[in-house]
Amino acid sequence: MKFILGLIICSSVYNSCSSPYEWPEKFNTHYDCMMFGYEESMKKAKDIGAADINKYGTIIKFYCYQLPETKT
Secondary structure, rough: OEEEEEEEEEEEOOEEEEOOEEEEEEEHHHHHHHHHHHHHHHHHHHHHOHHHHHOEOOOOOOEEOOOOOOOO
């Protein structure tokens, strides 16, 4: 089974979110996907910076979902 990570950046000030960005890398477990999601969310928050996060009320959300198994 493989899992996909989707990352979404939202503004609580404007009450809007970006379209989900789906990570090109697939993960072997839900745990691996989740841990990577937390790490990438932290990196993205640092890239955006405190000033913009505070100004726009930025929220970074992510999800991991299991790809359907394909039979070959």
